[in-house]
Amino acid sequence: MMTSLFSSFDPASNNLQMNWMFMFSTMMIMPMNFWMKKSRMIFLKKILEKKLTNDLWNSTNNKEMLIFSTSLFMMILSMNILSIFPYTYTPTAQMSISMSMALPMWLMLMIFGWTIHTNFMFKHLLPSGTPSMLMPMMIIIETVGSLIRPISLSVRLTANLIAGHLMMTLLGNIxxxxxxxxxxxxxxxxxxxxxxxxxxxxxxxxxxxTLYSSEIP
Structure with missing residues (x-):
């Protein structure tokens, strides 16, 4: 029985905590080495990977980052699509899941940038051509903008999915x-x-x- 409007986003059930197992279903769908023959799903996955790689190649030339971004896209897309089906739990509509994806990536880029390219990171806080009077304000703005990146990434993903699911829940109650x-x-x-x-x-x-990673040489 639904007790509130947000009950569909509750990962707990009365008997077993099986809703969290929904996240592992994407890991079972993504690996294609276990298929005996090439199916339409494999061809669709290859087309998506090729299109996404060609698009992201304009943002970064790092092959490792391209592989990482493509895998991340397929994982988020699988969870988002599967969560549309009835009686399913939406992992990406939880801040804990979205933040657990955004925060480690942001920390990885920041630690790598500040340890390997320290001078460049300091230069990045102050855009070239900034007037002297605006320099302290621009440094504060760039610092705050860099610190809130994981929050903006996770909130954007969570809020958009929650809004659509709430509208579907409200219409379904009629x-x-x-x-x-x-x-x-x-x-x-x-x-x-x-x-x-x-x-x-x-x-x-x-x-x-990918764009955040392209700011680091």
Whole structure:
């Protein structure tokens, strides 16, 4: 029984904590070495990886970062798409999951940049051509902007998924016979819109991480 509007985002169940096992389903879907033959799913995955790699190549020339970003995109996309199905738990709609992906990546880039390219990181805090009177303010703004990057990444992903799922929950609670013919087309359009949002948010998260890495030489 649903006790509140946010009960669909609750990872706990009455009997077993099985909703957390939903996250491992993406790991079972992603590996393709266990398939006996090449299927349409494998071809679709290869096309997505090729398109994404060509797109991200303009942001960074680091091959390791491209492999990492592509794997991250496929993982987030799998969780977002699977969470659209009924009676499923949405891992990426939890701040704990989104922050656990954004914070380690941000720390990895910051530790690498400040330990290997310390002078460049100090120069990056002050854009070239800044007037002398604005230099202290620009340093503070750049520092704060760099510190809130993991928060903005996680909040953007979580908020967009929660908003769409809440709208679907509100429309699903309308069970009146008089309005069912009007609500059904709206629910169908909202389902398609939520599928698009799931793909866009996975792409945005991956692109921003790649752009942040391109700022470090």
């Amino acid at each position: 069970n009146s016979t008089n309005t069912i013919m009007m609500i059904l087309p709206i629910q169908t359009m909202l389902m398609m819109f939520e599928s698009t949002i799931s793909m866009i948010q996975a792409y945005v998260f991956t692109t921003l991480v």
